[in-house]
Amino acid sequence: MSPNDASPRKTAPDMPDTQRAGFGRRLHDLRRDRGWTLSDLAERSGLAVSTISKAERGLISLTYDRMRQLAKGLGIDMAELLSAEGAAFQPGSFAVAPKGTFKRQETRNYVYEMLFPELRNKAMMPMMGTLKAHDLMDFDDFVRHPGQEFLLVLEGAVTIYAEGKAPVILRQGDSAYFDSSRGHLYASAGAEDVRILVVCTDFEASELSGDVPVNGTSDTAPD
Amino acid sequence: MSPNDASPRKTAPDMPDTQRAGFGRRLHDLRRDRGWTLSDLAERSGLAVSTISKAERGLISLTYDRMRQLAKGLGIDMAELLSAEGAAFQPGSFAVAPKGTFKRQETRNYVYEMLFPELRNKAMMPMMGTLKAHDLMDFDDFVRHPGQEFLLVLEGAVTIYAEGKAPVILRQGDSAYFDSSRGHLYASAGAEDVRILVVCTDFEASELSGDVPVNGTSDTAPD
DNA sequence: CAATGAATTTTCGTATAGGAAAAAATCTCT
DNA sequence: AGAGATTTTTTCCTATACGAAAATTCATTG
Numbered sequence: 001m002s003p004n005d006a007s008p009r010k011t012a013p014d015m016p017d018t019q020r021a022g023f024g025r026r027l028h029d030l031r032r033d034r035g036w037t038l039s040d041l042a043e044r045s046g047l048a049v050s051t052i053s054k055a056e057r058g059l060i061s062l063t064y065d066r067m068r069q070l071a072k073g074l075g076i077d078m079a080e081l082l083s084a085e086g087a088a089f090q091p092g093s094f095a096v097a098p099k100g101t102f103k104r105q106e107t108r109n110y111v112y113e114m115l116f117p118e119l120r121n122k123a124m125m126p127m128m129g130t131l132k133a134h135d136l137m138d139f140d141d142f143v144r145h146p147g148q149e150f151l152l153v154l155e156g157a158v159t160i161y162a163e164g165k166a167p168v169i170l171r172q173g174d175s176a177y178f179d180s181s182r183g184h185l186y187a188s189a190g191a192e193d194v195r196i197l198v199v200c201t202d203f204e205a206s207e208l209s210g211d212v213p214v215n216g217t218s219d220t221a222p223d
Numbered sequence: 224m225s226p227n228d229a230s231p232r233k234t235a236p237d238m239p240d241t242q243r244a245g246f247g248r249r250l251h252d253l254r255r256d257r258g259w260t261l262s263d264l265a266e267r268s269g270l271a272v273s274t275i276s277k278a279e280r281g282l283i284s285l286t287y288d289r290m291r292q293l294a295k296g297l298g299i300d301m302a303e304l305l306s307a308e309g310a311a312f313q314p315g316s317f318a319v320a321p322k323g324t325f326k327r328q329e330t331r332n333y334v335y336e337m338l339f340p341e342l343r344n345k346a347m348m349p350m351m352g353t354l355k356a357h358d359l360m361d362f363d364d365f366v367r368h369p370g371q372e373f374l375l376v377l378e379g380a381v382t383i384y385a386e387g388k389a390p391v392i393l394r395q396g397d398s399a400y401f402d403s404s405r406g407h408l409y410a411s412a413g414a415e416d417v418r419i420l421v422v423c424t425d426f427e428a429s430e431l432s433g434d435v436p437v438n439g440t441s442d443t444a445p446d
Numbered sequence: 447c448a449a450t451g452a453a454t455t456t457t458c459g460t461a462t463a464g465g466a467a468a469a470a471a472t473c474t475c476t
Numbered sequence: 477a478g479a480g481a482t483t484t485t486t487t488c489c490t491a492t493a494c495g496a497a498a499a500t501t502c503a504t505t506g
Contacts, residue, residue, distance in 0.1 A: 023287055034386070034406070037453060048495040053455060060493055061286040063463075064246060075367030076404045079302040144298030163257075181299050183257075260483060271465040276484060283463055286493075 023082070024058040030074050030081070031056075045073030131158065131186055131194040142183025149180040156194035161185040246305070247281040253297050253304070254279075268296030354381065354409060354417040365406025372403040379417035384408040 031041050031052075042049045046069050054060045062070070071081045112129035133156075142163055157171045163183030170189075188194045254264050254275075265272045269292050277283045285293070294304045335352035356379075365386055380394045386406030393412075411417045 038455095039453080049453090050455075050457095050496080051494055054493085057455090061288040063284040063286050063493070064290065065284040066494080067287065074404075075406075078305045080404070082301045082305065181297075181303070183298075261485095262483075272483090273466080273485075273487095274464050276486095277463085280485090286463070289464080 022058065023062075024056045026081070027052070027070065028056040030076070034074070041070070041073055045069045047073075129186075129194075129196045131156075131188045131196070133188045133191055133193050142185050143180075144183045145180045149184070156192045157189035158194050158196060159187045159189040161187070245281065246285075247279045249304070250275070250293065251279040253299070257297070264293070264296055268292045270296075352409075352417075352419045354379070354411045354419070356411045356414055356416050365408050366403075367406045368403050372407070379415045380412035381417050381419060382410045382412040384410070 031038075034040075036044075038049045038052050041047075041052055045052075047066055051060070051062075051066065052070075055062050055066075067081065068078065071078050074081065112127045142161070157169055160168045160170060161184065162168070186194075186196070254261075257263075259267075261272045261275050264270075264275055268275075270289055274283070274285075274289065275293075278285050278289075290304065291301065294301050297304065365384070380392055383391045383393060384407065385391070409419070
């Protein structure tokens with residue numbers, strides 16, 4: 001392979017199509033982007049061809065050590081190898097959210113509505129939330145997830161319990177910004193119900209942590 | 224565990240001390256930072272206590288699936304779990320590089336001197352390079368590594384071969400900035416030798432891909 | 447269309463990760 | 477200190493990842 005041989009290479013047998021998913025998909029793309037065959041990557045990473053083949057198809061779950069070797073062979077670092085495809089938010093996108101279209105979610109003492117749930121690859125996930133007055137405590141545990149979080153109190157007063165911090169009371173118009181991976185929990189601080197706006201980053205990463213929804217009705221006809 | 228139970232917890236038996244390294248160390252710290260026991264994390268992640276114990280001590284190499292579970296249990300994403308402890312550059316550090324103190328490195332057609340090699344945790348690695356005239360081609364392959372790269376031509380003319388791009392010629396004063404994970408290669412473009420300045424990010428990540436440099440001459444007195 | 451060549455997938459034996467429970471180490475009381 | 481409780485480490489067996497080589501698939505070419 002010489003410096004000038006940038007891309008031209010025989011096409012190769014391949015898996016059906018969109019079958020691949022998650023890590024395997026990522027690995028496959030990284031390899032193909034470079035125009036490499038399984039053997040090429042095997043040689044560079046020190047893994048066996050068969051191992052990479054299986055990994056790309058999700059038949060096995062690579063160990064930490066092998067992933068390190070792969071990252072090195074690909075010339076990237078682990079974080080990059082594992083990053084969920086930096087699919088950027090569609091440039092130029094614009095969307096409005098009619099009041100009724102929110103997607104309602106409920107937890108024990110907390111009701112929130114996700115805004116723009118249908119927009120994929122958002123960097124932020126804004127939510128409107130309602131906290132019932134008094135209704136809380138003896139809650140099992142803190143919430144904790146990747147990314148950062150912004151909170152604005154729209155109505156009422158909220159107590160924020162943050163791990164390792166004394167509880168903080170926020171009133172209408174007050175706001176907070178913090179690392180979501182620090183344990184946290186909201187509760188109504190007064191006698192009235194509370195309305196808040198919460199914006200999270202990395203939201204899907206924590207929720208859809210798995211891969212492939214693999215919807216039962218695969219209507220993505222390849223045809 | 225209630226919301227107010229922030230930190231107080233029994234101390235626990237532990238490994239000697241700085242024995243741990245790399246991923247195991249990182250995992251151990253993440254768990255302890257939260258004041259969790261092996262059982263706590265085991266319950267949250269769905270792994271067995273013994274598995275986590277071994278992983279923290281580097282006795283086994285976790286599979287991708289288990290690492291995912293751990294990340295979820297810890298409330299962080301994979302990249303964060305695998306990030307090489309964001310050890311920041313020593314605040315307030317200042318260093319000068321007398322001309323002779325560079326650390327000389329040579330590859331086939333390329334000689335470069337790393338500046339400030341003894342400074343650990345640098346975000347950038349600046350290098351002075353010399354390319355022999357004509358001496359190149361039939362070079363095996365592109366260079367590829369994590370991070371970004373800046374190039375300034377000090378003397379002579381350089382041809383940059385970048386994967387998927389037509390070769391580009393840069394003359395004195397010209398510069399380039401690119402993603403180092405795109406395959407790249409420098410060569411003298413004229414009859415004279417070439418002097419260039421190159422600055423990379425994530426340099427140690429690609430070279431000392433392993434863990435713990437454990438430098439021999441640590442002359443970065445904190446004092 | 448058969449033959450050729452290159453790439454990928456299967457097969458199968460071995461090495462290693464993963465979990466349950468026992469053993470060891472460390473902490474907390476009185 | 478000693479007893480008991482908690483946390484971590486070991487042990488041992490099963491499940492699964494890994495690699496070498498054979499088998500298969502796909503694209504070309506005569």
